[in-house]
Amino acid sequence: MPVVVLIALLVAVTGTALSVWVGAALREAQQHGAEQQLDRRTALVTDAVATESGRYADTLRLLAAALGSHARLTKPEFDQTTRVLEDMRLAGATSIALMVPATAEQIPRVQEFWRRRGVPDLVLNAEGREREHVFSVLSRSLDGSTRTAIGIDASQAPESARALAEARRSGQVTVSDTYRLIRDRYLPPERRQLSIVLTAPVYGPVEGDRRPFVGWVLMGVRGQDFIGATLRRAAQGLSDVRLLARHGDGSLVPIAELHGRAPREVPRDLHRTTSVQVAQRHWQLEIAAASALLPGAHSPLPLTATVAGTALSLLLAALVSALGGGRERARAQVVAATAGLRSAEADARRQAGLLAAVLDSVSDGVGVVDGQGRFLMNNPAAGExxxxxxxxxxxxxxxxxxxxxxxxxxxxxxxxxxxMTQALAGRRVEQVPMMIRNRAHPEGIVLSVSAQPLDPSGGRSGAVTVFRDITASREHEAELAAFAGVVAHDLRRPLTAMRGFVELVRDELDELAGEHPREPSGAAGAGGAREPAVRAVAGECVRHLDQALAGIARMAGLIDDLLAYATARDATLQPREVDLDALVREVAAEHLTAAAADPGRPAPRIDVGQLPAVHADPPLVRQLVDNLIGNAVKYVRPGQGAEVEVRSLPAPPGRVRIEVADRGIGIPLGQHQAIFSGFHRAVGGYTGTGLGLAICERIVERHGGEITAEDNPGGGARFRFTLPAAEDEPAVEHGPGAEDRPGGPS
Incomplete structure (x- = not known):
């Protein structure tokens, strides 16, 4: 009997210790989960702040370029150009202003100059004894205030003065140190915030070989309003966030704070600090959270496991002790334990049966394969x-x-x-279209297929695929596309007639508005006195008709893009061997010729490397290349010539990979996939319908390839696409070389 008691005691102690260890391990796993949750939320908040501040900087950069494009900027033109800012809902933005420099001797001349440009009440109020003052001459309120700040000397605020000087030196958008805006001095103390100004230099039209400096465009932004809403959306109330602006002297000043839903007395045991770029500065983000309040990071499982394990250990110890009390009693307890196991086994069988019933009732096809691609199971819908x-x-x-x-x-x-092949390689793919044509489907059906690897925690490798029949929806989409093509064709005829009539009327009025209009028969007396007025009215009508012709041209471009999109989507492919090298060089020459016809535009540089032949539909490939090179030439900063490089990269056997890289404005953060959506416009201020890249993606996909967009190291963007190689084209395997280089024009 003492031996039995000793064994029972050993079982109890060992089981309890193991239960405590399991509970501690589970708690550590939960803590690790909380750390990962905070890391993800930190990345989310950082990206949100960077994206929002980048949106403000891009807006200011484009506005500076737009204002600088005016040969003779006036107040009405400034109001027209900045009106779009009211619709952008720039949180925290107080006003937008054009700032110009002037020495003490230049102030009267500058004041009179801008009075003639549409600001008759302008008074430049110089403050201090600086060598050069900076005055606001044109302004628009963005916060609903009727107060417009013109004539203010921005050099009286050292923070804004330093930002203006840095922007002029670097030629880039610049953010100031935090301070109280001059216009906010009239607000009640409880409404005052630490604020910043964002400023960008404005350069006028090209004169000779340079662009003269005109001034600055400056936006005042209240800090908490500027970023508070963004922090609230990204943090979702689960963490405390504090954004600190880094001043020029390296000091950090809190500019915006957000407290989560957790009570202040709950300790924040998780902390993260990260950096986010705002214009030329790197600000600091501090994030704190209580691990117990993060989703999935706190549950009673560790305590439950410890208690249950301890109870089970004591139960086993009691069972061991009971064994010494008699064989029959032990047998009864074993029978009871076995009954529990049978019950668990029965539950497992019921769960398996339920899972099978669910799969059998699903209308989508489901298939599972092992690591070698052998099918383990298919549901009835898959076979059907x-x-x-x-x-x-x-x-x-x-x-x-x-x-x-x-x-x-x-x-x-x-x-x-x-x-399924991609999923076996460890990649997840979604909604890939393909056609199935076999003896059961001689006409062919179109499927949408998704696949992903099996969870390795299940103990075996493999993949699962889900597919559905989308033939009917694809046919409906094809009918809509065909209808759009017919409508586009039908619209071209009246649009062409309209353009002809407008041009005819415009030429007649232009001749009437000229210096030597035609003399109408019998013109004399009072008629001659009315000729200047008639010419003035005719000239105004010519300007309106020019705007109408521009609108007709934009409409014609949209119709052409709709036709191209319908063709790229539904036209029957007629693939044959295409000399891609000759085709790309011909398209590049056309763009160079078009650019040369515009003397005010810097000449682009298009460098085409040796390109292989492809097996594809020639008109569609030409459309693909023309869209990509055309975008690279168009999307450049004002006054900058395009730099485009077209190269062939290593590709798998039977495929050709082409790269089109540029040094343009690049792709906004987070929009590298969205730009391929129809009618998506990533950047304002440029002409286009937003269909070009959607057409490119459709052309590449119809040839069984893929197209991607990414940033070009050093600035700009680069697009890569694959097409089938010509039959006699030698295969180029993946390997070191062009694929590993930074890419893009130097």
Whole structure:
């Protein structure tokens, strides 16, 4: 009996210790989960602040370029150019102003100059004894205030003066140190905030070989209003966030704070500090959170495991002790324990049956394969959709067995690009279109296929795929696209007639408004006295008709893009061998010729490397290349010539990969995929319909390739796409070389 008691005591102590260890491990795992939660929220807040501040900087940069493009900027032109800022809802923005420099001797002349430009009441109030003053001459309120700050000497505030000097020196958007805005001195103390100014230099039209400096465009921004809403959306009330502005002397000053929903007395045991760029400065973000309040980071599981484990250990100890009390009693307890196991096994079988019933009732096809691509299971919907039984072979047999083709049915779907193949390689793919054509579906059906790797925690590798029949929806989309194409064709005829009539009337009025108008028969007397007035009215009508012609041209461009989009989406592919090198050089020459016709525009530079032949539809490939090179030439900063480089990169066998890189304005943060959506305009201030890149993506996808956009190191953007290689084109394997270089023009 003493031996039995000793064994029971050993079981109890060991089991309890193990339970405590398991509880501690679970608690540590929860703490690790809380750390990961805070890391994700820190990244989210940082990206949100960077994106919002970048939006303000981009807005100011484009506004400076727009104001600088006016040969003779007046107040009405300034009001027209800045009116769009009222619709942008720039949080915290107080006003936008044009600032100009002037020495004490120049003040009367500058004041009179801007009075003639539409500000008759302008009075330049110089303060201090600085060598050069900076005055606001044109202004627009952005916070609903009727107060417009013109004639103010910005050099009286050292923070704004330093920012203006830095912007003029660097030529870039600059942010000031925090301070109280001059206009906020009239606010009640409780409404005053630490604020900043963002400023960008304004350069006039090109004169000779340079662009003269005109002044600055300056925006006042109240700190808490500027970033408070962004912090609130990103933090979601789960953490405290504090944004600190770094001054020129390196000191940090809090500019915006946000407290989470957690009571202040709850200790914040998790902290993160990160840096975020605002114009030329790197501000600091401080984030704190209580781990117990983060989602999924706190649960009673550790305590439950410890208590349950301890109770189970004591139960086992009691069982061991009971064994010494008699064989029958031990047998009874074993029977009871076995009954519990049978009950658990029965529960497991019921759960498996429920899972099978759920899969059987799902209308989408579901298939699961192991790490070698052998099918483990298919639900009934999968067999009904595919029309043929599962194959026992691996991925190399799927294409022939099921009849897997590209979405338009023009060619077999590459095995290496199949969603299940991608999932077996560890990648997740979503809604890939493909066609299935076999004996059960001789006409072919279109499927949308998604696949992802199996969770490795399940103990085995493999992948799961889900697919659905989208033939009907694709046919509906095709009908809509065909309808759009017909409508676009029908619109061109009346639009062409309208343009002809407007041009005819415009030429007649232009001749009437000229220096030597035609003499009407019998013109004399009072008629001659009215000629100047008639010419003035005719000239005004000519300007209105020019605007109408510009609108007609934009409408014609939209119709052309709609036709191109419908063609890229639904036209029958007629692939053949295309000399891509000759085609790209021809398109580049056309853009260079068009640019040369505009003497006020810097000449672009287009460098085309040796390019391989492809097997594709020639008109669609030309449209693809023309759109990408055209965007690279168009989206440049004012006064800057485009730099474009077209190169061939290593690609898998049977494919060609082409890169189009530029040194333009680049792609806004977080929009590298959205730019391929129809009618998406990533940047304002440039002409276009937003369909160009959607057309490019459709053309590449119809040829079984893919197109991506990314930042070009050193500035600008680069686009990469793949097309089928010509049959006699040698394959280029992946390897070190062009794929590893930074990329883009030097």
């Amino acid at each position: 959709i595919l029309g043929v039984p599962p194959t026992a072979g691996g991925p190399e047999s799927w294409q022939d067995h099921y009849g897997i083709l590209l979405p338009d049915g023009s060619a077999p779907f590459p095995v290496e690009d199949l969603p």
